[in-house]
Amino acid sequence: MSKTIIITGGAGFIGSHVVRLFVNKYPGYRIINLDALTYAGNLENLRDIEQAPYYVFVKVNILDIKELKNIFERYHPDAVIHLAAESHVDRSILSPMDFVYTNVIGTVNLLNATKDAWAGSFKDKLFYHISTDEVYGSLGEKGFFTETTAYAPNSPYSASKASSDHFVRAYGETFNLPVIVSNCSNNYGPNQFPEKLIPLFINNIVNEKPLPVYGDGLYTRDWLYVKDHARAIDLIFHEGKAGETYNIGGFNEWKNIDLIKLLCRLMDKKLKRTPGSSEQLITYVKDRPGHDRRYAIDASKINRELGWKPSVTFEQGLSETIDWYLENTEWLKRVTNGEYLKYYEEQYGGGGR
Ligand code: NAD
Numbered sequence: 491m492s493k494t495i496i497i498t499g500g501a502g503f504i505g506s507h508v509v510r511l512f513v514n515k516y517p518g519y520r521i522i523n524l525d526a527l528t529y530a531g532n533l534e535n536l537r538d539i540e541q542a543p544y545y546v547f548v549k550v551n552i553l554d555i556k557e558l559k560n561i562f563e564r565y566h567p568d569a570v571i572h573l574a575a576e577s578h579v580d581r582s583i584l585s586p587m588d589f590v591y592t593n594v595i596g597t598v599n600l601l602n603a604t605k606d607a608w609a610g611s612f613k614d615k616l617f618y619h620i621s622t623d624e625v626y627g628s629l630g631e632k633g634f635f636t637e638t639t640a641y642a643p644n645s646p647y648s649a650s651k652a653s654s655d656h657f658v659r660a661y662g663e664t665f666n667l668p669v670i671v672s673n674c675s676n677n678y679g680p681n682q683f684p685e686k687l688i689p690l691f692i693n694n695i696v697n698e699k700p701l702p703v704y705g706d707g708l709y710t711r712d713w714l715y716v717k718d719h720a721r722a723i724d725l726i727f728h729e730g731k732a733g734e735t736y737n738i739g740g741f742n743e744w745k746n747i748d749l750i751k752l753l754c755r756l757m758d759k760k761l762k763r764t765p766g767s768s769e770q771l772i773t774y775v776k777d778r779p780g781h782d783r784r785y786a787i788d789a790s791k792i793n794r795e796l797g798w799k800p801s802v803t804f805e806q807g808l809s810e811t812i813d814w815y816l817e818n819t820e821w822l823k824r825v826t827n828g829e830y831l832k833y834y835e836e837q838y839g840g841g842g843r
């Protein structure tokens with residue numbers, strides 16, 4: 491079966507894994523990757539598939555409604571998988587408006603372009619929006635986020651994602667646009683920009699720089715290997731039901747400090763350093779404002795209805811991730827350019843980091 495699918499944000503971390511999976515698994519599909527190539531977008535992530543016959547990259551900002559309409563007219567997509575977003579909580583605290591523009595207005599632009607292009611003829615069409623568990627806010631010691639947990643976003647990032655989820659839902663209800671939303675827990679893996687916890691700390695350990703642990707380090711996240719998220723997106727895209735929401739999680743909760751110590755031990759081994767040396771880099775720093783205490787996903791719906799579960803253990807995934815960063819030091823050097831260093835200085839201050 492042939493389809494034309496627009497994937498937004500395909501040059502980013504998760505998007506590049508989704509684009510690769512679709513291009514390799516469905517060679518008959520035409521995949522149109524729309525990405526503005528912000529600091530987080532990097533076509534190098536897709537070098538291995540860029541020559542595929544039905545793969546197309548278009549550099550476009552989803553704020554540009556005119557260009558979005560042109561693209562819909564040119565390619566007549568059957569479906570949209572929307573990942574383009576500003577995605578880092580700390581940046582959303584420094585510059586909330588960037589998140590309002592891309593995540594809220596950009597998503598509504600895309601919904602409008604899609605709705606107008608499909609003009610009420612929605613058979614076999616799908617707008618699939620990729621979101622986060624952070625829209626549900628923070629959990630206490632117990633409990634899990636389910637698909638019916640009330641939204642209670644606490645950061646400008648999660649508020650902007652929550653808003654975009656609401657718009658997607660509203661276009662489903664008001665205009666009958668066939669929509670699906672999935673909300674996933676924290677991803678890790680190759681090609682993640684080194685501002686997020688795991689790649690930042692791998693990079694800092696390699697360079698023997700301090701590891702800035704926010705607050706008491708007892709915040710909990712549920713970690714999922716990015717390739718398992720891409721598998722879930724594939725499954726939901728093909729077998730999910732329009733109008734539904736699916737939670738995706740790793741069944742894999744870690745307190746930050748325990749995860750950081752595990753990372754330190756693995757890195758000492760891989761770098762053949764004295765056991766315990768990386769842990770000495772741990773530095774407790776000022777907490778993130780509005781820091782959510784705990785995220786944990788109940789992923790039983792996608793397991794029960796679509797048969798999905800993570801395929802990679804955390805130990806395996808983390809080990810593969812570290813190996814990828816150690817083998818791709820040039821990638822790391824290229825993405826941590828002048829602009830990134832400016833952000834790093836603003837976020838973490840001087841102090842030789
Ligand atoms: P990322 O920051 O690595 O990549 C985002 C991509 O979007 C980049 O390629 C960037 O160039 C592009 N982009 C940004 N603004 C754009 C604009 N205005 N127009 C066009 N393209 C633009 O993000 P990620 O971690 O890969 O996340 C992808 C999606 O998954 C996001 O919607 C995010 O909210 C969601 N998500 C992420 C995680 C996670 O742990 N990273 C977890 C759950 C959900």
Ligand code: TYD
Pocket residue numbers: 579580676685686687688690702703704705709710711746778
């Ligand atoms: P992050 O990777 O930014 O993901 P999110 O905030 O979206 O969950 O952070 C993961 C956890 O690690 C979060 O509790 C904040 C914490 N953290 C630090 O302690 N130090 C850091 O330098 C960063 C980037 C995050």
